Amino acid sequence: MAKITPLREAVASLVHDGDTVALEGFTHLIPHAAGHEIIRQGRRDLTLVRMTPDLIYDQLIGMGCAAKLIFSWGGNPGVGSLHRFRDAVEQSWPHRLEIEEHSHAGMANAYVAGASNLPFALLRGYTGSDLPKVNPNIRFIECPFTGEKLAAIPSVRPDVTVIHAQKADRRGNVLLWGILGVQKEAVLAAKRSIVTVEEIVDDLEAPPNACVLPSWALSAVCPVPGGAYPSYAQGYSERDNRFYKAWDPIARSRDSFQAWMQRHVLDTDDFAGFRRVLAESMKEAA
Numbered sequence: 001m002a003k004i005t006p007l008r009e010a011v012a013s014l015v016h017d018g019d020t021v022a023l024e025g026f027t028h029l030i031p032h033a034a035g036h037e038i039i040r041q042g043r044r045d046l047t048l049v050r051m052t053p054d055l056i057y058d059q060l061i062g063m064g065c066a067a068k069l070i071f072s073w074g075g076n077p078g079v080g081s082l083h084r085f086r087d088a089v090e091q092s093w094p095h096r097l098e099i100e101e102h103s104h105a106g107m108a109n110a111y112v113a114g115a116s117n118l119p120f121a122l123l124r125g126y127t128g129s130d131l132p133k134v135n136p137n138i139r140f141i142e143c144p145f146t147g148e149k150l151a152a153i154p155s156v157r158p159d160v161t162v163i164h165a166q167k168a169d170r171r172g173n174v175l176l177w178g179i180l181g182v183q184k185e186a187v188l189a190a191k192r193s194i195v196t197v198e199e200i201v202d203d204l205e206a207p208p209n210a211c212v213l214p215s216w217a218l219s220a221v222c223p224v225p226g227g228a229y230p231s232y233a234q235g236y237s238e239r240d241n242r243f244y245k246a247w248d249p250i251a252r253s254r255d256s257f258q259a260w261m262q263r264h265v266l267d268t269d270d271f272a273g274f275r276r277v278l279a280e281s282m283k284e285a286a
Helices: 007-014 032-040 055-062 083-091 104-115 183-189 241-252 254-266 271-285
Strands: 020-023 046-051 066-072 098-101 120-123 139-142 149-154 160-169 174-176 192-201 211-213 220-223
Touching: 007 032, 007 192, 007 220, 020 032, 032 055, 032 160, 032 192, 032 254, 032 271, 046 055, 046 104, 055 066, 055 083, 055 241, 055 254, 066 104, 083 241, 083 254, 104 120, 104 149, 104 183, 160 183, 183 211, 241 254, 254 271
Parallel strands: 020 046, 020 160, 046 066, 066 098, 160 192, 192 220
Antiparallel strands: 120 149, 139 149, 160 174, 174 211
16 A cells, blocks of 8 residues: 655665666656655666656666666657766766667567566567667567467566656545556556655546556655656646756766766755756856
8 A cells, every 4th residue: 555655765665776666757757856866865786677768867877876777769858868878888887787678669568568467578579670689588489379470578577666647645546647658557567666746635536547546556655746857747847848958968978967966966855955956056057
């Protein structure tokens, strides 16, 4: 059953060194606040999992939290590369990063298989792709009914899944809407889960066919208004495109990256503090 708790306490009790951790969200509802708290608490040797890792994964990798990344496509959306990710792969800075690359379809199916308590996922994919040449976890089997050649990949079963959502009620049930990725499947596949939310309400007022994650499927619900920033939360905030553009020069240099992370994340107590310091630094740069 979900416990409504501060984010700091949730990360301290549920995210451990060496865990496999998925921070999921697609275009919006990306759990930046939770990622920052993992960085503040100095977690190490994590296997990070995510479809389309972007800025928060660049930060986690650059701060030395990750030992391995399981992913499909990585970049700064609409801008370019993730420079801390590239530095880790190409130069092993701050240390070597192992990577396991999949297609979007592969990752989505792997989460579904994990949520279904299955050991692997099957899909019609990867034929003609070079990914099987570099990823030994992509294998091919013959369908026992049709003889068709199908791709098989291990299911994704995180120790911890972290997502952001719009609402939770006081019993710990969570409602999210808008563009959804694999948040539901990632939560159901995980041993433990943390959901940061924009607000706690008395009644979710969920419409028919809404995506509601029940309290019994969650470990912790943490009120963090704006916790998806700089991504957006439909109905609550807009995407800050300026931040995505500004991140490119910050992340290009190891020194500028470390200085930025020290001021904005390590020297702040929580996500509200991060937003306050960020506003100050953006005003200085204007």
